[in-house]
Amino acid sequence: MDVTGKSESLERPGPARAGFRPGGGAKDLTQGPIGKTLILFSLPVMGSNVLQSLNGTANAIWVSHVLGEAALTATANANNILFLMLGAVFGISMAANLMIGQSIGARDEAMVKRVIGTSTGFFVVLSLSVGVGGWLLTPTILTAMDTPADARAEAITYLRVIFMAMPFMYFFSFLMMAQRGAGDSRSPFWFSLAAVGLDVILNPILITGYGPAPRMGIAGSAAATLISQTVVLGAILVFLYRTRSVLVLWPHEFKLLKPELAIIRTLVTKGLPMAVQMLVISGAAVVMISFVNRYGSATAAGYAAAVQLWTYVQMPAMAMGAAVSSMAAQNVGAGRMDRVNRIAGMGSLYAALLSAGPVVVIYLIEPIILRLFLPAGSPSIPIAIHINAIVLWGFIPFGVAFALSGVVRATGAVMMPLLFMALSLWGVRVPFALLLEPVLGAEAVWWSFPLGSITSCLLAVGYFLFGGWRKAQLLGGIPRGEPVDTGLGGGPPPEESEALEAASRSAPPAPRRRESEAPAE
Numbered sequence: 001m002d003v004t005g006k007s008e009s010l011e012r013p014g015p016a017r018a019g020f021r022p023g024g025g026a027k028d029l030t031q032g033p034i035g036k037t038l039i040l041f042s043l044p045v046m047g048s049n050v051l052q053s054l055n056g057t058a059n060a061i062w063v064s065h066v067l068g069e070a071a072l073t074a075t076a077n078a079n080n081i082l083f084l085m086l087g088a089v090f091g092i093s094m095a096a097n098l099m100i101g102q103s104i105g106a107r108d109e110a111m112v113k114r115v116i117g118t119s120t121g122f123f124v125v126l127s128l129s130v131g132v133g134g135w136l137l138t139p140t141i142l143t144a145m146d147t148p149a150d151a152r153a154e155a156i157t158y159l160r161v162i163f164m165a166m167p168f169m170y171f172f173s174f175l176m177m178a179q180r181g182a183g184d185s186r187s188p189f190w191f192s193l194a195a196v197g198l199d200v201i202l203n204p205i206l207i208t209g210y211g212p213a214p215r216m217g218i219a220g221s222a223a224a225t226l227i228s229q230t231v232v233l234g235a236i237l238v239f240l241y242r243t244r245s246v247l248v249l250w251p252h253e254f255k256l257l258k259p260e261l262a263i264i265r266t267l268v269t270k271g272l273p274m275a276v277q278m279l280v281i282s283g284a285a286v287v288m289i290s291f292v293n294r295y296g297s298a299t300a301a302g303y304a305a306a307v308q309l310w311t312y313v314q315m316p317a318m319a320m321g322a323a324v325s326s327m328a329a330q331n332v333g334a335g336r337m338d339r340v341n342r343i344a345g346m347g348s349l350y351a352a353l354l355s356a357g358p359v360v361v362i363y364l365i366e367p368i369i370l371r372l373f374l375p376a377g378s379p380s381i382p383i384a385i386h387i388n389a390i391v392l393w394g395f396i397p398f399g400v401a402f403a404l405s406g407v408v409r410a411t412g413a414v415m416m417p418l419l420f421m422a423l424s425l426w427g428v429r430v431p432f433a434l435l436l437e438p439v440l441g442a443e444a445v446w447w448s449f450p451l452g453s454i455t456s457c458l459l460a461v462g463y464f465l466f467g468g469w470r471k472a473q474l475l476g477g478i479p480r481g482e483p484v485d486t487g488l489g490g491g492p493p494p495e496e497s498e499a500l501e502a503a504s505r506s507a508p509p510a511p512r513r514r515e516s517e518a519p520a521e
Helices: 034-067 069-105 109-144 149-181 186-208 218-242 251-257 261-293 297-333 337-370 380-410 415-440 442-466 494-505
Strands: none
Touching (some): 034 186, 069 109, 069 218, 109 251, 149 218, 380 442, 415 442
8 A cells, every 4th residue: 555545455445344342352433422432541541641641650760769869860860771772673662553453443353463463573673673782882872972981881771671571561452552542441550550550669679689589779679670561461461362452463364463564555655754753752852851861860860850740741731642542433434424533632632621620739749749759858859849830831842742643644644744743853842942042051951841832732723724644544455435234343441332322322323424525514
């Protein structure tokens, strides 16, 4: 398939099965009340994000209080590289996720299986390459970041263990996103809970050498991540096979692991821009922390503590972005572009409101929260408070941009969100900090964050209103015309299904029409 949507080998071998039952907790996102469905879908996603952030918080608490501020700075530097490496395959995973969502919406089981087969082989090769390459280049990478000398040795140790865990982390993330593309956000939450719980238990044991465990220091924090991700990845695979999910391959389907060139091309042409977007974000974060490192360990530790809080502020927007992407992808596959427009509006509103909540809470009790990451009386605490006073509120427009970009990408329009992100970060944030730092000092670094977020929001809103994203195509062979029957089996758990069905029965059904008949936005 080429980027214009003309199909090659991706044409479906036959009509979609009338009795298609995706199993594994998958659910139909093409019907029912949009607002309520978005909230119900996003809550488990946000719960998963909270768990992951709590995991990072717990790690930071143990590292800072047991090993000191230099060790905390080491993990902050190493984690920026981790996010950069995760971003390297995020786009490929997202492209597969959206193809799965569109195929589920079109009720095309054969296409789902083919995407899963090709994506699995692709991920194995890519994740191993990144893990090995990153392990070898760790010292060079940290040198390029100007990592403080007192944190360098521990950063190398920590990051190398993380690179050993990379293949397992990549496939864990891929399967979680695939489940959400199929409409299941609850199962990934429970697996996240298991992974985080295991990580939190192992972290202090391996750091301090409690009981028979060896004292590993900062390497113990990374080893806990490696063990927890590997164990829970196995549990996910067992669950998917036991529930006969459409996301797994059976022995007679192993031939689908042989890559299909057309699917690979779609993964690359659509996934690469999304991967590059994550690299743009992570790369800018690496540059910003290199600016911060110039002001010494106290400022770097204050910045690291502030970043810990930023992860919580971003979680509602990220959860809503995942919800609108999965929901929009299924509706695109089902030909329901009228619902896609409403998904974008409600998703953006919810993202803004939900982002404002944690911002207010942090401003009210910030000194108390910061003492979780920094010792009482640390000179880094007032620095972190000052940083947050300038930066935190900027995550509200970021939330709107994130939600709108999720909807746009669900149709296959991936280049413009990449361009807008690059412009806001590398055309506004980094140059502002670089050019004005000689005059404003660290203030230029802090103010560059909200300026970049506002720019990103304005560009995203403008493209949604006036851009050509509605005509984009992600995958050939999936219809986008007359909506299909949406009677998916294997839906949500009974209590959620009954709630959605009751809500949908209380409202008149939305008129069905072709995308070409939808009113212009």
